[in-house]
Amino acid sequence: METIVVTSGERWVDIDAVACAIAYTELLNLLGRNATAVLPGLLNNSVTPFVRALGLSYETTCPPNPQSFVLVDISNSEFFAECVDLARVTEIFDHHSGFEAYWRERLGEKAQIEMIGACATFIWEAYLRRGMANRISPCSAALLAIAIVSNTLNFNLPLTSERDLTAYQQLLAHAQLPSDWLKNYSGEQDAASLADPAAVVLNDTKEERVPGLDRPLVIGQLELWDGKSFSKHHRNLAIAPLRNNSSPYWLLHTPSISEKRSYLITEHPQVQALLKQRMGTIFHDNTAVLEPLVLRKMILKSLQ
Ligand SMILES: [Mn+2]
Numbered sequence: 001m002e003t004i005v006v007t008s009g010e011r012w013v014d015i016d017a018v019a020c021a022i023a024y025t026e027l028l029n030l031l032g033r034n035a036t037a038v039l040p041g042l043l044n045n046s047v048t049p050f051v052r053a054l055g056l057s058y059e060t061t062c063p064p065n066p067q068s069f070v071l072v073d074i075s076n077s078e079f080f081a082e083c084v085d086l087a088r089v090t091e092i093f094d095h096h097s098g099f100e101a102y103w104r105e106r107l108g109e110k111a112q113i114e115m116i117g118a119c120a121t122f123i124w125e126a127y128l129r130r131g132m133a134n135r136i137s138p139c140s141a142a143l144l145a146i147a148i149v150s151n152t153l154n155f156n157l158p159l160t161s162e163r164d165l166t167a168y169q170q171l172l173a174h175a176q177l178p179s180d181w182l183k184n185y186s187g188e189q190d191a192a193s194l195a196d197p198a199a200v201v202l203n204d205t206k207e208e209r210v211p212g213l214d215r216p217l218v219i220g221q222l223e224l225w226d227g228k229s230f231s232k233h234h235r236n237l238a239i240a241p242l243r244n245n246s247s248p249y250w251l252l253h254t255p256s257i258s259e260k261r262s263y264l265i266t267e268h269p270q271v272q273a274l275l276k277q278r279m280g281t282i283f284h285d286n287t288a289v290l291e292p293l294v295l296r297k298m299i300l301k302s303l304q
Contacts, residue, residue: 004028004035004090005066007081009074011041012203016151018047019143020072020093020123022058026140027123028070030132035070038062040081045200046150048188050181054139073119075099075111093122095151095159117152117164120144124167133170141174146185153223153257154182156293186225186257194229197222197238201252205242206296210303212274215247217303219296227256227263239265251275255293262290264299278302 006025008017021037028035037058047056062083068090075094077086091110092103095118103111112122124144127133148168152160178184193200201220210217220242224230235252242250252265266272267286275281279302281288 002034003063003066004033004068004070005038005062006035006070006072007038007084008072009041009079010081012044013039013041014044015046015051016119016147017073018043018056019120019147022056023123023140023144024070024072024126026137027127027130027132030135031130036063038081038083040083045189045192048185048192050185050188051146054142075103075113093119095119115159117157117160118148120147121164121167124171136174138174138176141171142177145171145175145177149182153255153293156257156260157295190225190229193222193224194234197234198241201238202241207247208300213249213270215249217271218242218245218247218250219253219299220250221253221296223255225257227254227259230254235265253296253299260292262293264288264290274303
């Protein structure tokens with residue numbers, strides 16, 4: 001019997017990857033295909049207890065010998081779930097750049113890689129294309145809706161498209177979410193992040209060479225819905241893993257979604273000077289505020 005595995009990255013998958021894997025598996029099943037969602041690694045803080053309580057249905061290991069693999073929310077094969085056989089990837093949905101040409105050449109129309117706010121939007125559009133919008137389960141609709149809000153930081157990110165907003169509004173009609181869900185969801189996520197900021201930053205750190213620094217710049221990220229809850233105590237915990245990195249140049253980026261701003265923290269005078277020179281960023285007490293909020297990759301781009 002045919003077996004299709006729908007999966008994403010090996011480690012630290014977020015709500016977008018979880019929602020896409022589960023909802024796309026459901027769509028394939030509705031279409032009479034034998035598909036299984038497989039999420040082998042840890043789910044990150046964006047998959048809060050509220051989300052888990054929706055009743056997530058997935059496997060953590062691959063069934064034996066799948067005929068094909070569908071990848072969601074990822075297109076860099078270096079980070080694919082380890083059970084994926086690259087030769088058997090037949091379909092891919094992603095909204096990260098870098099591998100569009102490769103997959104388009106291999107899979108043609110079956111590679112949907114575009115820079116929009118959330119991969120979940122593509123999955124909902126696939127339901128619409130296949131005429132299955134009215135058959136989606138409340139759980140899958142809720143997962144996709146939450147994923148869109150989470151990945152676009154509540155529609156604040158510049159990548160957010162009209163398609164994300166439309167998909168979100170249509171999904172709400174099927175999702176049966178309580179009216180105060182966002183307050184619950186964001187509160188849970190901040191509480192989890194602030195309970196162990198060092199762990200969050202450690203798992204969300206990127207290192208890149210930038211002109212003007214003789215060692216790589218290490219940028220850690222701690223995403224919060226309400227940055228006002230970020231105290232001096234949390235801040236010291238969050239920068240600890242960055243201070244201990246092999247490169248002396250570090251920066252902590254904390255987007256505060258409800259405030260629609262980003263906080264940048266660095267104690268390094270050379271990093272502060274570089275940000276001032278390239279982005280006009282002014283630091284007071286080793287902290288700078290950017291409005292509206294930005295993405296880490298936008299900061300890195302300005303520094304290149
Ligand atoms: Mn995503």
